[in-house]
Amino acid sequence: MKPVKVGLLGLGTVGTGVVRIVEGHQEDLSSQVGSPIIIEKIAVKNTDKDRSVAVDSSKLTTDPWEVIRDPEIDVIVEVMGGIEQTKAYMLEALELGKHIVTANKDLMALHGAEILAKAHEKQCDVFYEASVAGGIPIIRTLIEGFSSDRITKIMGIVNGTTNYILTKMSQEGASYEDVLAEAQALGYAEADPTSDVEGLDAARKMAIMGTLGFRTNVELQDVTVKGISQVSKEDIQYAKRLGYEMKLLGIADREQDQVSISVQPTMVRTSHPMAAVNGVFNAVYVYGEAVGETMFYGPGAGEMPTATSIVADLVAVIKNLKLGVNGLQTIAPYKEKKLKSDDQILSKNFILLHVDDKAGVLAQITQVFAEYGVSLESVVQQPNASTPEAEIIIVTHNASKSSMDKVLDHFEGLEVIRGIKSVYRVEG
Amino acid sequence: MKPVKVGLLGLGTVGTGVVRIVEGHQEDLSSQVGSPIIIEKIAVKNTDKDRSVAVDSSKLTTDPWEVIRDPEIDVIVEVMGGIEQTKAYMLEALELGKHIVTANKDLMALHGAEILAKAHEKQCDVFYEASVAGGIPIIRTLIEGFSSDRITKIMGIVNGTTNYILTKMSQEGASYEDVLAEAQALGYAEADPTSDVEGLDAARKMAIMGTLGFRTNVELQDVTVKGISQVSKEDIQYAKRLGYEMKLLGIADREQDQVSISVQPTMVRTSHPMAAVNGVFNAVYVYGEAVGETMFYGPGAGEMPTATSIVADLVAVIKNLKLGVNGLQTIAPYKEKKLKSDDQILSKNFILLHVDDKAGVLAQITQVFAEYGVSLESVVQQPNASTPEAEIIIVTHNASKSSMDKVLDHFEGLEVIRGIKSVYRVEG
Numbered sequence: 001m002k003p004v005k006v007g008l009l010g011l012g013t014v015g016t017g018v019v020r021i022v023e024g025h026q027e028d029l030s031s032q033v034g035s036p037i038i039i040e041k042i043a044v045k046n047t048d049k050d051r052s053v054a055v056d057s058s059k060l061t062t063d064p065w066e067v068i069r070d071p072e073i074d075v076i077v078e079v080m081g082g083i084e085q086t087k088a089y090m091l092e093a094l095e096l097g098k099h100i101v102t103a104n105k106d107l108m109a110l111h112g113a114e115i116l117a118k119a120h121e122k123q124c125d126v127f128y129e130a131s132v133a134g135g136i137p138i139i140r141t142l143i144e145g146f147s148s149d150r151i152t153k154i155m156g157i158v159n160g161t162t163n164y165i166l167t168k169m170s171q172e173g174a175s176y177e178d179v180l181a182e183a184q185a186l187g188y189a190e191a192d193p194t195s196d197v198e199g200l201d202a203a204r205k206m207a208i209m210g211t212l213g214f215r216t217n218v219e220l221q222d223v224t225v226k227g228i229s230q231v232s233k234e235d236i237q238y239a240k241r242l243g244y245e246m247k248l249l250g251i252a253d254r255e256q257d258q259v260s261i262s263v264q265p266t267m268v269r270t271s272h273p274m275a276a277v278n279g280v281f282n283a284v285y286v287y288g289e290a291v292g293e294t295m296f297y298g299p300g301a302g303e304m305p306t307a308t309s310i311v312a313d314l315v316a317v318i319k320n321l322k323l324g325v326n327g328l329q330t331i332a333p334y335k336e337k338k339l340k341s342d343d344q345i346l347s348k349n350f351i352l353l354h355v356d357d358k359a360g361v362l363a364q365i366t367q368v369f370a371e372y373g374v375s376l377e378s379v380v381q382q383p384n385a386s387t388p389e390a391e392i393i394i395v396t397h398n399a400s401k402s403s404m405d406k407v408l409d410h411f412e413g414l415e416v417i418r419g420i421k422s423v424y425r426v427e428g
Numbered sequence: 429m430k431p432v433k434v435g436l437l438g439l440g441t442v443g444t445g446v447v448r449i450v451e452g453h454q455e456d457l458s459s460q461v462g463s464p465i466i467i468e469k470i471a472v473k474n475t476d477k478d479r480s481v482a483v484d485s486s487k488l489t490t491d492p493w494e495v496i497r498d499p500e501i502d503v504i505v506e507v508m509g510g511i512e513q514t515k516a517y518m519l520e521a522l523e524l525g526k527h528i529v530t531a532n533k534d535l536m537a538l539h540g541a542e543i544l545a546k547a548h549e550k551q552c553d554v555f556y557e558a559s560v561a562g563g564i565p566i567i568r569t570l571i572e573g574f575s576s577d578r579i580t581k582i583m584g585i586v587n588g589t590t591n592y593i594l595t596k597m598s599q600e601g602a603s604y605e606d607v608l609a610e611a612q613a614l615g616y617a618e619a620d621p622t623s624d625v626e627g628l629d630a631a632r633k634m635a636i637m638g639t640l641g642f643r644t645n646v647e648l649q650d651v652t653v654k655g656i657s658q659v660s661k662e663d664i665q666y667a668k669r670l671g672y673e674m675k676l677l678g679i680a681d682r683e684q685d686q687v688s689i690s691v692q693p694t695m696v697r698t699s700h701p702m703a704a705v706n707g708v709f710n711a712v713y714v715y716g717e718a719v720g721e722t723m724f725y726g727p728g729a730g731e732m733p734t735a736t737s738i739v740a741d742l743v744a745v746i747k748n749l750k751l752g753v754n755g756l757q758t759i760a761p762y763k764e765k766k767l768k769s770d771d772q773i774l775s776k777n778f779i780l781l782h783v784d785d786k787a788g789v790l791a792q793i794t795q796v797f798a799e800y801g802v803s804l805e806s807v808v809q810q811p812n813a814s815t816p817e818a819e820i821i822i823v824t825h826n827a828s829k830s831s832m833d834k835v836l837d838h839f840e841g842l843e844v845i846r847g848i849k850s851v852y853r854v855e856g
Contacts, residue, residue, distance in 0.1 A: 021576055021718055028643075031762045032575055129573075135719040137573025144572075145557075145565025147460055148449055148739030215456075273725065276704060281721075290449060291563040291736045293709075294726030297701065304718040311576030325751045334459045 001035035004318050007067035007098075008042040009089065010080030011051065011060075014103055014130070015042070017307025018077060019053045022314075029311070033318040041067045043080065068093045075317050077310060078102040087111050094118045094126070099326055101313040103130035103306055109204035109220050112211070116330060123327035125320055127313035132205045133158050133282040135305030136298040137312065142212040142286070143331070149288035151213040155427070156250040158205040160280035160300040161189045161196040162228050166236070166246050166265075167278040175233050188280060198227030199248060199263040206250035209284070210261045214254050216335040223250075224262035231265050235422050238352060238393065239267045245275040249427060260340040267350055269428030342402035348377065348426035349396045349404055353411070354419040357383055357390040361416045365392060368414070372406045374399040389418055395426060429463035432746050435495035435526075436470040437517065438508030439479065439488075442531055442558070443470070445735025446505060447481045450742075457739070461746040469495045471508065496521045503745050505738060506530040515539050522546045522554070527754055529741040531558035531734055537632035537648050540639070544758060551755035553748055555741035560633045561586050561710040563733030564726040565740065570640040570714070571759070577716035579641040583855070584678040586633040588708035588728040589617045589624040590656050594664070594674050594693075595706040603661050616708060626655035627676060627691040634678035637712070638689045642682050644763040651678075652690035659693050663850050666780060666821065667695045673703040677855060688768040695778055697856030770830035776805065776854035777824045777832055781839070782847040785811055785818040789844045793820060796842070800834045802827040817846055823854060 006022070008015055022029065022037055030036050042055060043064040061067065068076060068089055076093045080086060083106050090100055090107070091114075100119070102108065108115070108128050119126040129139045133156070142151070157163050161183060168179040180197070183189035195201050203223040210218035228248050239246045244267035252261040268275040273295050277283040282300030287293055299305035320326040355361045362381050369376055377395045384391055396404070404423075411417050434450070436443055450457065450465055458464050470483060471492040489495065496504060496517055504521045508514060511534050518528055518535070519542075528547070530536065536543070536556050547554040557567045561584070570579070585591050589611060596607040608625070611617035623629045631651040638646035656676050667674045672695035680689040696703040701723050705711040710728030715721055727733040748754040783789045790809050797804055805823045812819055824832070832851075839845050 017718070025576060025578065028578065029576065031643075032759050135716075136722060137569055140568065140572055141565055144568055144744060145740055146736065147743040148453060148457065149736045150453065150456065215459075273704065276701065288563075288736060290445070290732040292727050292730075292733060294564060294724075296722075296724055298722030299720050302720075305720060308574065308577045308716060308719045312573055315575040316572065319757060323751070323753045323756055325753055328751055329747060331460050 003036040003038045004033070004075065004321065005038050005040040005073050006075045006077055006314065007070060007073040008039055009064050009067060009076060009078045011042050011044045011055070012079065013303045014079045014306045014310070016051065016053050017303035018079065018310050019055060020304070021307050021311045029315060032315055034322055037314070037318065040073055041070055043067045064089050068098070069096065073098060074321060075099045075101065075314060077314065078104060079310065081106070083107055083110060087115070090115055091118055094122045094124050097122055097124060099125040099317045099321070100127070101310055101317060102126070102128050103310055104128070105131035105201070105204045105208060109207045112208065113217055116332065119327055120330060120332065125317045125326045127316060129313050130306045130309035132208050133284055134299055134301045135308055136282060136284065136296050136300070137309065138209070138284045138296055139212060141296060142209060146286065146288055146291065149290045151286060151288050152254050153287040154209050154213045154252040155274060155285040156202070156206060156209060157247055157274060157277045157283050158250055158300060159196055159202040159248060160282060161193065162202070162248040163277065163282070164188050164280050165197070166228060166231070166248065169231070169233055169236050170240065170245060173233055173237070176229065176231060197229050199225040202248060202250050202263045206252055206261050206263055210252040210259065211333055213252060213286070214259050214335065215331070215333050216259065216337040217333045218252070218259070218261055218337065222261055222339055224264070226264040228265050235424070238350070242267070242395065243270050244268055244426065245270060247274065249274070251427070255340070255344070257335065258338045258340045258344060260345045264425055266425040266427050272428040342405065343400050345401040346398045348398055350422070350424045350426050351394045351420070352422040353392040353394070353417055354384070354389045354421055355392055356416045356418065357388055361390070362392065364414070364416060368407055368410050369396070372403045374403050374407055431464040431466045432461070432503065432749065433466050433468040433501050434503045434505055434742065435498060435501040436467055437492050437495060437504060437506045439470050439472045439483070440507065441731045442507045442734045442738070444479065444481050445731035446507065446738050447483060448732070449735050449739045457743060460743055462750060465742070465746065468501055469498055471495045492517050496526070497524065501526060502749060503527045503529065503742060505742065506532055507738065509534070511535055511538060515543070518543055519546055522550045522552050525550055525552060527553040527745045527749070528555070529738055529745060530554070530556050531738055532556070533559035533629070533632045533636060537635045540636065541645055544760065547755055548758060548760065553745045553754045555744060557741050558734045558737035560636050561712055562727055562729045563736055564710060564712065564724050565737065566637070566712045566724055567640060569724060570637060574714065574716055574719065577718045579714060579716050580682050581715040582637050582641045582680040583702060583713040584630070584634060584637060585675055585702060585705045585711050586678055586728060587624055587630040587676060588710060589621065590630070590676040591705065591710070592616050592708045593625070594656060594659070594676065597659070597661055597664050598668065598673060601661055601665070604657065604659060625657050627653040630676060630678050630691045634680055634689050634691055638680040638687065639761055641680060641714070642687050642763065643759070643761050644687065644765040645761045646680070646687070646689055646765070650689055650767055652692070654692040656693050663780070663852070666778070670695070670778070670823065671698050672696055672854065673698060674852070675702065677702070679855070683768070683772070685763065686766045686768045686772060688773045692853055694853040694855050700856040770833065771828050773829040774826045776826055778850070778852045778854050779822045779848070780850040781820040781822070781845055782812070782817045782849055783820055784844045784846065785816055789818070790820065792842070792844060796835055796838050797824070800831045802831050802835055
């Protein structure tokens with residue numbers, strides 16, 4: 001049977017994995033799709049580089065346009081990264097009737113709607129399973145597995161770098177700086193780790209999952225983001241003492257038609273299955289009105305896990321190609337987006353205050369919470385041996401973001417409070 | 429747009445959930461499939477029964493044939509259970525060109541190959557997501573999510589009744605009989621619990637997953653089965669002391685082309701994510717050569733979770749109907765089945781022996797293991813305060829089933845051994 005020809009943009013870690021799987025699993029793959037799959041052309045930065053897979057040098061080019069405009073090529077697999085230029089490649093590929101498989105979360109979070117609209121117009125497939133949680137097939141689960149349900153909450157540990165750092169800080173009592181340096185040495189963190197540690201990478205993935213789960217067009221600017229660079233080893237020890245693990249947790253939730261999406265360091269109750277997701281692993285917890293609690297766990301990155309998701313998408317594109325139904329199964333978001341106001345965003349909160357160690361302070365502080373209608377689950381005051389300060393550790397019941405902001409504003413003006421040391425969301 | 433008409437066979441717990449979702453989520457569903465979905469006819473045992481959903485009595489019939497032969501009906505949703513008679517209904521429905529969604533694991537484990545072959549012949553869809561692990565979309569994950577990978581191991585906690593019983597026994601130190609009685613009172617166990625507690629239900633689900641994961645036709649008789657009715661509270665306490673939780677664990681594994689599938693009470697290392705799956709929850713752990721470790725967790729049964737899987741399948745059938753591609757995506761198992769021999773089935777094992785409390789016994793016993801090439805991870809001998817016996821607790825390294833059988837046979841003939849109290853597989 002006539003082989004399906006694939007053009008690959010990028011031959012870094014993930015691209016290499018794609019070549020390995022397409023070549024190594026050729027028999028299994030062609031049994032499923034009914035014809036051989038050939039990687040016809042590969043765009044790379046440097047054609048002379050030594051590589052860990054054998055690739056016929058005649059297939060390599062430094063010009064992505066050569067891949068995109070090759071009339072023999074049916075499907076483009078994009079694993080080169082980048083945003084604006086890559087978007088131009090993708091739109092041109094679609095214009096030429098080629099289907100796309102991409103692992104590019106940045107591209108999909110920022111320009112997904114435009115790319116999917118063009119794909120719809122051209123009756124092409126654009127699949128992007130690998131863009132969220134590497135080896136976990138969470139995108140098809142959200143689209144197909146839960147098509148009948150109404151999802152009300154998606155929680156994700158979707159950034160392996162930060163989860164590695166927080167796990168190490170928790171297990172070894174190490175500082176953020178030390179573990180980050182170690183993670184960089186091991187290749188788990190980039191030389192410039194900003195996008196990971198400041199939560200941007202996780203925010204992009206949450207925007208993609210929120211769009212699919214709530215069927216409304218969640219954009220990156222809709223996601224409230226706070227990273228982990230301010231998390232201290234003391235914070236993590238407080239969390240543990242109270243029965244929580246600190247996680248960089250994305251939460252997308254929905255009540256009626258209103259949604260909120262955020263990524264922030266969160267204390268997760270130890271008994272919750274998400275608290276046990278350690279190291280570079282990812283997990284996505286989905287709550288549906290009918291199904292209840294589900295969780296999907298696996299590797300979030302890496303050459304081979306990410307490549308399995310890409311090649312699974314490639315198999316899906318090729319099956320559609322054989323059936324002549326590419327581009328017909330996409331469901332565009334059909335619900336008007338309504339974001340929750342700060343009055344409607346509820347969470348439990350952990351607050352650590354340093355205060356003057358004298359009588360009446362605790363009463364003054366609890367009075368502030370009462371004034372803004374925030375009720376408390378627990379309050380502990382303890383002297384700090386080395387200073388004339390005391391620590392007050394507060395866990396609230398569910399409180400609105402706006403009330404909490406007012407409480408914290410009020411605290412700024414209170415003389416007895418020497419410092420608001422930490423504030424974290426609490427989950428479970 | 430012309431509505432799609434569905435015939436429902438059965439209106440018990442799950443059937444009621446299907447009606448609730450199709451009616452309650454009508455707007456979301458029709459946004460996805462492009463037309464209304466109508467439940468046109470329902471076959472029930474008793475048309476006069478009071479029900480927790482409002483159903484127009486004119487839709488009810490006591491004759492399943494009336495539903496199957498209704499020319500208006502496009503899709504049959506089978507939630508009545510049963511095997512031989514139900515198979516006849518399914519084959520006739522396919523003969524008439526109707527698509528099928530079923531939750532019937534018994535039917536699919538026993539006659540899946542025949543039903544799927546008929547579906548292929550008639551270009552009809554047969555989807556059965558709800559037959560394994562209720563609300564967890566594991567079947568589409570095995571078919572589509574891991575289409576590019578080579579799965580080498582599937583482990584499943586796929587029977588909620590037994591997991592509830594073992595969890596309670598572990599958490600409360602209760603006996604099997606007491607917890608079973610309680611589970612029956614709560615409706616978590618049937619009046620006749622045999623199919624659950626003897627592992628048959630789990631075996632059916634493992635046969636279905638093994639077929640999909642290994643792309644070979646795993647039949648029910650290929651699954652070695654042992655249930656939990658012999659598990660004592662003492663066994664569970666031993667497990668805990670050694671750092672394990674007792675689970676009824678299905679394991680399907682593959683090495684090269686050879687597979688083995690079994691369901692048996694297994695001591696699972698506490699640090700393994702499967703050890704934390706408690707109560708009526710289900711989980712499936714999948715290991716792929718490329719992706720590595722993944723796990724899928726959620727409710728294994730219940731009205732609404734099971735109904736979400738059924739209606740998700742219904743959405744998939746209707747999308748295919750609109751695209752005209754029903755029955756074209758099924759991949760029949762294409763690999764010749766080769767079962768591992770007992771020499772090739774390896775596991776760690778826990779053995780509890782009661783022996784004469786005298787010198788030299790331990791040496792005699794460890795000699796037997798050595799004779800059959802089974803190496804030991806740990807051996808503990810302890811006196812039993814109330815009798816002249818001692819207990820010997822052994823954990824082996826990986827050993828073949830045939831070697832272990834020889835060791836146990838040999839033990840039967842040893843005078844110093846008063847009883848082989850327990851033997852369990854150990855995982856992780």
